[in-house]
Each structure stands twice: as C-alpha cells, then as structure tokens.
Amino acid sequence: MFLNKTTVITSDLEYGYPVFCTTIIAFSAFNKIVSLISIPALVGTDPCTWRNLIVSGIHGLIAGIWGCLCLLLYPELIEDPYTASNPFIFHMVVFCSGYFVYDFIDHFINGKSLQQWEVTLHHIACIAIFWHNWHTRTFIGYSCIALLTEGNSFFLHSRKLLRICKFGYESILYRVCVVLNFVTFILFRVLPIMIVFHGCYFTYYRHPNLFVVSMTTLCTVIVAVVNSVLLWRLCKTDIIIPYYRRVKTRDIKQRLENNNSKKID
DSSP states (O other): OOOSSOOOOHHHHTTHHHHHHHHHHHHHHHHHHHHTSOOOTTOOSOHHHHHHHHHHHHHHHHHHHHHHHHHHHOTHHHHOTTTOOOHHHHHHHHHHHHHHHHHHHHHHHTTOTTTTHHHHHHHHHHHHHHHHHHHHTOSHHHHHHHTTHHHHHHHHHHHHHHHHTTOOTTOHHHHHHHHHHHHHIIIIIIHHHHHHHHHHHHSGGGSSOHHHHHHHHHHHHHHHHHHHHHHHHHHIIIIIHHHHHHHHHHHHHHHHHHHHHHHHO
C-alpha cells in the first residue's frame, strides 16, 4: 500500500523476514525453471552461466523499476534519505537482500565464488549492510538509493547474453545495449554511490552508532572499488579493443590500397 509520505509502519515491517525468505525461494525456483529450458545451440557457455545471467537480469529489471518508482512516488527519498522510509521502500531493500543471498549461494554451489571474486565481494558487502539496515530499520532510504545500481545490472547482463549469443560489436542491437549500459552505469551506479558516500560522510552525526556508520562507509567503498573494476573492464572490452581493431583494419586496408596502386603504376 502506497503512503502519502514516507513513514514507517511497524506492523508492515513485520513481513520483512517472510519477504526475505520468500525471495530466496522464489529465485531458486525460477533458477530451476530456467534450467529446464534448452540452451540455444549457438550459445558458447556453460548452463550455470546461462541460468545466472537470465535470473540476475530479471532481478535487475525488477529492482530497477522498483527503485525508479520509489524515486518518483516519494521525492523525500532524495531530499532526506536518512529518514525516508515506508513499506514500499523497505520491502525493496528486503527483496534485493534476499536475491543477494540466493545469488551468493548459487555462485558457491557452482564453484564460481573465487572465479568471480568481485561478484562474491560485492554480495558479501551488500548482504551484510542491507540485512543490518532493514533488520534494525535504519538507513532504509540510503539502502534504496544504493540499490538503484541493480537497474544497470539488467543492461549489464543483457550485454553478456548478447556476447555469448555471438552478437558482435558491429551488431546494432549490441551497440544499443552498450550505450544504454554506459548511460545507466553513470545514472544508476556512479551517482547513487556518490549520494550514499556523501550522506555517510556528512551526516554521520545523525546516527549514534559509530560502528554502523563505519561499516556503511566501508561497504560503500568496497562497492565503489568493484564498480571501478567493472567500469574499466567495460571500457576495455567495448571501447578500447574495438577502437584498436578498427584502426588496425583501416591500416591494413590502406596498405592494400597502396600496394594495388603501385602495381597499377
């Protein structure tokens, strides 16, 4: 139920753990459903990666839409994230926390924890801080803003799906996805993390527990580092490497044209 203003209703927050557990079960069930669908023959990846990308993409889409609705329906979320909270915002944080637990377990079961260390580190930081926030009903607004990053995850996973489905950089669909990926990276990853970090640094005095503020700041820094690594990989794969390939191709064509002109002369 939507509220006219951001106020916390204790009776609604009692559904936190049921929503948390239901989310884990629901994504586990969805994973099983996806595993029953045959992987396209042209896909050059293992079934675990294919399932994870689809499930993670769906979560990113849901969380992205949910987060945007929170901002549109409750502008107070930007005006004062520290006090902004209501059942709609609260349960988004719970929902995403449940997904992170599911995905962490899925990576562990499939032996991907060390291979994808940045994802594991990201999930540990998110699970720790978001669970604490909705369990203690603190920093809910900041948590919601931080979770806007999941809106970019939809395009990030869509990009990966296009790559393993053999869509090259010259494909229009892939190029559109790359542009949307970089745009949402700035809007949904960089800006929200800056807002959260600013709030942790300048409004620390509003929270009496210095340990919680320190942990929130630490987790924010960890997520910022992970995002920096991710941004570098995206720039390298979708900008730097294609640029040098185009330059190399142009040079080869130029040399061939010069050789042909010399032969004619």
